[in-house]
Amino acid sequence: MTANAARHGEVNLLFVDAAQVVTCAGPARARRGAEMRDAGIHREVAVAVVGDRIAAVGPVSELDRALPGATRVDCGGRVLMPGLVDSHTHAIFGRPRSDEQEQRAAGADYLAIAAKGGGIHASVRDLRARSEEELTTLARTRLLRLASYGTTTVEVKSGYGLTVEDELKTLRVIARLAQELPLRLVPTWLGAHEIPLEHRATAQGRAAYVDLLIHEMLPRVAAERLAVFADVFCEPGVFTVDETRTILTAARAAGLALKLHADELTPGGGAELAAELGATSADHLATISPAGVAALARAPTVATLLPGTMLFLGKSGHAPARALLDAGAAVALATDFNPGTSPTPNLPLILTLGVSQLRLSVAEAVVAATVNGAAALGLAGETGQIAPGFSADLALFDIEDVRELPYWYGDRRCRATWARGKACHQFDLPVP
Numbered sequence: 001m002t003a004n005a006a007r008h009g010e011v012n013l014l015f016v017d018a019a020q021v022v023t024c025a026g027p028a029r030a031r032r033g034a035e036m037r038d039a040g041i042h043r044e045v046a047v048a049v050v051g052d053r054i055a056a057v058g059p060v061s062e063l064d065r066a067l068p069g070a071t072r073v074d075c076g077g078r079v080l081m082p083g084l085v086d087s088h089t090h091a092i093f094g095r096p097r098s099d100e101q102e103q104r105a106a107g108a109d110y111l112a113i114a115a116k117g118g119g120i121h122a123s124v125r126d127l128r129a130r131s132e133e134e135l136t137t138l139a140r141t142r143l144l145r146l147a148s149y150g151t152t153t154v155e156v157k158s159g160y161g162l163t164v165e166d167e168l169k170t171l172r173v174i175a176r177l178a179q180e181l182p183l184r185l186v187p188t189w190l191g192a193h194e195i196p197l198e199h200r201a202t203a204q205g206r207a208a209y210v211d212l213l214i215h216e217m218l219p220r221v222a223a224e225r226l227a228v229f230a231d232v233f234c235e236p237g238v239f240t241v242d243e244t245r246t247i248l249t250a251a252r253a254a255g256l257a258l259k260l261h262a263d264e265l266t267p268g269g270g271a272e273l274a275a276e277l278g279a280t281s282a283d284h285l286a287t288i289s290p291a292g293v294a295a296l297a298r299a300p301t302v303a304t305l306l307p308g309t310m311l312f313l314g315k316s317g318h319a320p321a322r323a324l325l326d327a328g329a330a331v332a333l334a335t336d337f338n339p340g341t342s343p344t345p346n347l348p349l350i351l352t353l354g355v356s357q358l359r360l361s362v363a364e365a366v367v368a369a370t371v372n373g374a375a376a377l378g379l380a381g382e383t384g385q386i387a388p389g390f391s392a393d394l395a396l397f398d399i400e401d402v403r404e405l406p407y408w409y410g411d412r413r414c415r416a417t418w419a420r421g422k423a424c425h426q427f428d429l430p431v432p
C-alpha cells in the first residue's frame with residue numbers, strides 16, 4: 001500500500017494490538033471441502049482501512065508508515081475477524097410466536113401446528129394487519145440485535161405477506177432499512193414460503209397461487225428492483241419440486257438469483273433441484289439424501305446449514321455437514337432468524353452448534369459464517385475476508401483466541417463491528 005492510498009476526505013483506521021486477526025483471506029469464492037480448514041489466523045499484524053475498504057494487513061510499523069495520521073483503533077488484545085455474514089433470515093415479522101413452543105413440547109409437530117392455522121399462517125395474518133411503518137420499527141430493533149453479536153451482512157426474506165401488496169410491503173421495509181442501517185442487507189423474495197389459506201381452500205387454489213406468484217407478484221418485485229434473490233420452500237405439503245422448478249425458472253428469467261429451502265423435513269429432492277438450477281444456495285438440508293449430497297458437491301451451490309432450527313424445534317437430526325464437506329461441497333452456517341422455528345439473533349451460537357452438533361472444526365465454522373456466507377449471497381468478492389480490496393466489514397470479539405468464539409456459547413462477546421469502514425455496533429468501547 002502506498003501513502004497516496006489515503007484519499008482526501010476519507011476516514012482512515014488502523015486496527016492495532018489484536019491478539020489474533022482472523023483474516024479468512026483467500027480466493028474470492030466459496031471454500032469447499034478441505035479448503036475450509038484454514039481460517040487464516042495471524043498474530044502481531046495490524047489492519048489498515050481506507051474509507052470503506054480494507055487497504056492492507058501487515059506489521060504495524062509498516063502500516064503506520066503507509067498511512068500516516070490514521071486513527072488508531074486499539075483492539076486491546078481481543079480477536080478481530082471479518083464481520084459475520086448471516087445468509088438466511090426471516091427478520092421482517094410482527095409478533096413472536098412464543099405460544100407454539102409449548103405446543104411442540106406437548107407433542108404437536110410443525111405440520112400439525114400449521115394445519116390448525118398456526119405456524120407460518122399465524123405470522124401471515126399478523127404481518128398483513130401491520131403497516132410498513134410498524135414493521136420497519138420492529139425489524140430495525142431486531143436487525144440491530146443481530147448486529148450486536150458480530151454480524152455485518154444479513155440476508156432478509158419476505159414471505160409472511162403472501163399477497164402482492166403484502167410481499168411488496170415487506171420488501172420495501174427491507175429496502176428502507178438497507179438505506180438507513182449501517183448493516184448490509186440483502187433482500188430475498190420468498191412469496192413461495194407457503195400456500196396462503198385462502199388459496200388452500202379450493203382445489204384450484206394451489207395452481208392459482210403459483211400463477212399469481214409468477215404472473216403478478218414476480219413482475220412487480222423485479223420491476224421495482226426489490227429483491228436480489230428468489231427463494232421457494234420446497235417441501236412435500238408446501239411447494240413440490242415441479243412447482244419450485246417452475247417458480248424459480250421464472251424468477252431467473254426475471255433477473256433474480258436463486259435460493260431454495262430444501263430437504264428440511266423430508267428428503268424430497270430439493271438439493272438435487274438446487275444443483276440442477278445452479279442456485280446460489282440450498283438451505284436447511286437436515287434430511288438431504290446421499291444423491292443430494294453428491295449433487296451439491298458437483299454444483300456451485302452453497303449448502304447453507306441452519307442447526308439452530310433443529311435445536312429450537314427439539315429435533316435430534318442435523319444436516320450431514322461432514323458428509324457434505326468430505327464430498328467437497330461448500331458449507332455455510334446461518335441463524336434462520338424467524339418467529340417460529342429459530343428466534344435467535346446470535347450467529348456465534350450457531351457456530352457453537354456447528355462445532356458441537358455438526359462436528360465442524362472451529363476454522364470450518366468460521367469460514368462457514370464469513371466467506372461462505374458471503375458466497376451464499378453472491379458477495380464472495382465483496383465481504384467475508386480481511387484482505388486488501390474487500391469491504392471494511394469487521395467484528396471485534398472479547399476473546400483472546402478464536403476458539404473461544406464457539407466455546408462461550410450463548411454469550412455475547414462482540415465488542416464492536418464496522419460495516420463499510422463505519423462503526424456499526426459498539427459495546428462501551430471508545431472507537432471511531
Ligand SMILES: [Zn+2]
Pocket residue numbers: 088089090261336
Ligand atoms: Zn428459512
